[in-house]
Structures are given as C-alpha cells and as structure tokens.
Amino acid sequence: MSMSKRIVRKLAIAALALAAGFYFIPFVTLFFLCTGLIDVMRNTRRDAMVFERYFLGNGIPTWLLSPFNLLIDLLSHRNKGVYKLDDMPPEWREELDFVLDTFRARKDEIVGDIDQVFEAGRRGMYVFKWYGKENPHNIQEFKREFRFIKTIAVSVFSGRESTSFHYGPLRLTLRVLYNLSPVKTDQIFIECGNQKHYWHNEPLYIFDDTLIHRSVNQYDARRYCVFMDIVRPTPYPGLLSFLVSVVSTLVEKINAIFYSHWKILRPVGKPAPAAAGKSSQPTE
Incomplete structure (x- = not known):
C-alpha cells in the first residue's frame, strides 16, 4: 500500500x-x-x-x-523540553553524576559485556534496572538505592540503524542519554522537534521523551548510549516515584508495545573473585 x-x-x-x-x-x-x-x-x-x-x-x-x-x-517544575545538567536540582544532579561517572570509569568493561551477549542484531537494550526492577549484574555502584533514577540501561544501535519519529507515553520521568563513544561525525544524532543534537558536540542529552523525537545512526559502526529514566524535578518527588512504581507493574506489557523492534539484553552475572581458602560464589 x-x-x-x-x-x-x-x-x-x-x-x-x-x-x-x-x-x-x-x-x-x-x-x-x-x-x-x-x-x-x-x-x-x-x-x-x-x-x-x-x-x-x-x-x-x-x-x-x-x-x-x-x-x-x-505537579512538576516548568517543563523545559530539553534540559542541561545544571537545570537539575542538587539531589537529582548527585544521582546523575554518580551513575554517569560510573559509566565513564567502567565503559570498556560494560561495552565488552554488551558485545558478548549482543553479537548481532539491529537494536539492543542492555538493562541493569528498569523502572525500579533490577536485573542481576556485577556493577556494584548501580546496586545502591536511587531515589530519583528509575531506569539504568545501555541502548545499542548497529551501524546504519535508526528509529522513526515517535512519542514516549508518560511524562513522569525525563529521558537521560549519554553517548559512551561519540564519533566525530554528523551521521549520529538525536532529533527532538526541529533540533538535531550531535553526540560529538555533547555526549549528554536530557529531554522530555513525550515530545516527538528519533535517534539516528547513519555511521557504519555501533552506537552505545547510556539510557536512563529519572523522576521529573518536582516539589512532590515521593508522589511521582509512587506513580512510577504503579506504572512499573505494567512494564512488561509496555515493553512489548514500545520495544517490539529491540532485543532486550540482561547482564550475565560473573563469579566474584574467590577469597583465600574459599570457593567463589555467583554474585546477585
């Protein structure tokens, strides 16, 4: 047709x-x-x-x-649509800095783990935590209790893979993306509304994903982006967090609708180093 x-x-x-x-x-x-x-x-x-x-x-x-x-x-602070890190309140900023610093410090390890479980495919989502539900993994820093960050994952695009223009469904959270290995090319970007954001200019992008947007990788190599959802800045973070937890009960059904073109990847736990005289035990 x-x-x-x-x-x-x-x-x-x-x-x-x-x-x-x-x-x-x-x-x-x-x-x-x-x-x-x-x-x-x-x-x-x-x-x-x-x-x-x-x-x-x-x-x-x-x-x-x-x-x-x-x-x-x-119920929330004024919606800017697209945010800078400095727009986030101090408590929100502390959690974002902590997670992003962890990704920067352990980038090679995390990317290597992703490549092991995602040998081939168009799009993958390597999930540490999804709307508060945690998968077993070995990144100890991500196992702390976060007050505002609800999703921690890595979005992987194969070479020359892009999404169509689309809308996210809910405005309880903001989407935080961080390109782990930005390439100096205008072929890799996110487009929100009438603005293109090129990752080689700034690897961090925070936005309201209920605005129309698309992610584009026209380059012939994989693109790895940290993918986080964080509760919107609000005078009522407890209420919004509660509503996110209610939504999380529907996450499996939501995934089937909104991530039908993605391969959901779960980290594979590795044995912890054995202590002297003791056998190693798998991590949680």
Whole structure:
C-alpha cells in the first residue's frame, strides 16, 4: 500500500471513529480532543507529520494519556523540553553524576559485556534496572538505592540503524542519554522537534521523551548510549516515584508495545573473585 493510500485509509478510519465518539460520548470525545491538542502543541515542530503521528500513529497512547500527563505538568517544575545538567536540582544532579561517572570509569568493561551477549542484531537494550526492577549484574555502584533514577540501561544501535519519529507515553520521568563513544561525525544524532543534537558536540542529552523525537545512526559502526529514566524535578518527588512504581507493574506489557523492534539484553552475572581458602560464589 502506498503512503498516500495509507494516510487516506487512516483519515477515513479516524473520521468514522470521531463521528461515533461525538454521537455516543460527545463530551468525552471533545475533552480528549482538547487535551490532545494542548499536548501536541508543546512540540516546537508543528508540521503535518507531527499531528498525523500523534493522532493517527505511534502517538495515540500519548494522546490517550494526555489528561494524566498535563496533570503531571501541574505537579512538576516548568517543563523545559530539553534540559542541561545544571537545570537539575542538587539531589537529582548527585544521582546523575554518580551513575554517569560510573559509566565513564567502567565503559570498556560494560561495552565488552554488551558485545558478548549482543553479537548481532539491529537494536539492543542492555538493562541493569528498569523502572525500579533490577536485573542481576556485577556493577556494584548501580546496586545502591536511587531515589530519583528509575531506569539504568545501555541502548545499542548497529551501524546504519535508526528509529522513526515517535512519542514516549508518560511524562513522569525525563529521558537521560549519554553517548559512551561519540564519533566525530554528523551521521549520529538525536532529533527532538526541529533540533538535531550531535553526540560529538555533547555526549549528554536530557529531554522530555513525550515530545516527538528519533535517534539516528547513519555511521557504519555501533552506537552505545547510556539510557536512563529519572523522576521529573518536582516539589512532590515521593508522589511521582509512587506513580512510577504503579506504572512499573505494567512494564512488561509496555515493553512489548514500545520495544517490539529491540532485543532486550540482561547482564550475565560473573563469579566474584574467590577469597583465600574459599570457593567463589555467583554474585546477585
């Protein structure tokens, strides 16, 4: 089916669904149209593709969650869309610095472990912690209890692999990305709205992933990016953390929808060094 026919088909289905909505539940339909328009207009890029993907494509879950996301905006500090590290409050900053310093110090070890379990494939997600649920691993620094950081992983793209433009579903957290081995080329970047961020200029990127974005690796080599979710800066971190924990019960289903093109990789525990006179035991 050609692109134009696909769009016409989507519009026809949407028109029927909208007509049925206004006939059977007019106030609910109008409410979600209004919250969706408010939500999608947050994007700095406002062309046809942005609206088509939000209302007719991979942004539909974000649209359906728009009332909740707009409520979270009211409970949080002003949403900058894209953040600098200095924009984070001191307690948030301490945790981010700690994890990023650990990745910098143990980069070769972590990348080597990833390559062992991800010999081939388009996209991989090497997961230490996912929405608070921890996989067995050997990075002791990541086993501390974090108050704000909920996900610690590494996103791996094979050479010449990219995502399409898409929206994240929930605004409880911010996405933190850090390129472990930036190559001096404009072929590797993340694009959020109408701005491209080139990793060789700055390896760290913090943003609201409910804005339309895509990750691109047009270079013929693997790209490794630290992938973290951190609770949004808010006067109510306990409440947002609680809501994240509630969402975590649905994580397996969410993964199936939003990471269907990814291979989820789990670290393989290695034996701890044996103490004198004792046999080694596997780490947790």
